[in-house]
Amino acid sequence: MNFKLENSINQPILLPKSLGVDLFIKREDEIHPFVSGNKYRKLKYNLLKAKSSGFETLLTFGGAFSNHIAAAAYAGKIYGFKTIGVIRGEELKGKIEENETLRFAKSNGMQFEFVSREVYRNKNEADFQRNLKEFFGDFYLVPEGGTNELAVKGCEEILSETDKDFDYVCSAVGTGGTLSGLINCSKPGQQVLGFPALKGDFLKEDISKFVTKINWDLVTDYHFGGYAKINNDLVTFINKFKADNEIPLDPVYTGKMIFGIFDLIKKGFFKKGTKILAIHTGGLQGIDGMNSILTKKNMPIIEK
Helix, strand or coil, X not given: CCCCCCCCCEEEXXXXXXXXXXXXXXXXXHCCCCCCCHHHHHHHHHHHHHHHCCCCEEEEEECCCCHHHHHHHHHHHHCCCEEEEEEECHHHCCCHHHCHHHHHHXXXXXXXXXXXXXXXXXXXXHHHHHHHHXXXXXXXXXXXXXXXXXXXXXXXXXXXXXXXXXXXXXXXXXXXXXXXXXXXXXXXXXXXXXXXXXCCCCHHHHHHCCCCCCCEEECCCCCCCCCCCCCXXXXXXXXXXXXXXXXXXXXXXXXXXXXXXXXXXXXXXXXXXCEEEEECCCCCCHHHHHHHHHHHCCCCCCCC
C-alpha cells in the first residue's frame, strides 16, 4: 500500500509499584495520521484484493463518527479508488459540514448515501447490496468496521516477536476483527481480553468464526451504556490518563478499555508480576465529534 508508516512502540504506563503489575500500550495510533491503528490493518489486504481484482470503487458502511468511514475515504483516495459511504441516519444528509468525520471523508472524495436506521439494518442482506450495485454500479464491498477474513489477516500483524513476553494482550472490540487477529497471532501462554464498546457478549459468535484458539474472553462490564455512550467519569479518566502518560485516548473504544484495565488491576484481577499489553487502536479523529456532543450537554470535554 502507498503509505509511509511509522513503527508502533510499546509505551510503559504510569502505575503505582505497589500494584505489582506492568502495563504497556502499543501505540498503533501513531503509525499513520489518518489511517491509524486497526483501520490500516483492516484495510490493507482488502485494498490489495480490490486493486488486484480490477475494482475502481470501494463501498462501505458506518455511522456519523465512524473511524472506519474516515479511514476508508482517505485510504481510497491515496490508493486510487472512488469511495462510497452508506451512512446510518437520514438526518445527517444536510449536516455534513457540521460533522468532523463526514466533512473529512467528503474532503477526500467520498460520496455518501444516507439511509434510515431501519434500512441500515439490512446492510448485510443480498437484496440490499444488489440494489446498491444497481444504483452505483460495480464496487468492492468492505463491511461495516472493515471486518472480514482479509481484515483479520491484517490484524494478525499487530503483534511482533518482541511482544511474546506479555501475559495478557488487551484490545477494545467493535466488530471483532482486531481481536480475532490478535487471538490468531498470540503466543503460547498468552491470554487475550477484548473490551466491547457494545452491550452484551453476542460478539463471541462473530469472533469464533475467525479463530480456533480458546485463550480469549470478552470483558463486558465497561461499555458505559453502549456504543458512543460516555459519562463524566470516563471523560475525567481519559483526561487524567493523557496528563499522566501523554497518550490521548478515544472515548468510544480505547478509553473504555484502559478504564476497564485500570479497574481490573485495582480489583486484583491480574496477579502480581503480570505483564499486560494494551493495543491502542487509534480512533482519535472521533474526539471532535464527541466533544461537540458533550458541549451541547454541558459536560466536560476531552482534552486534545
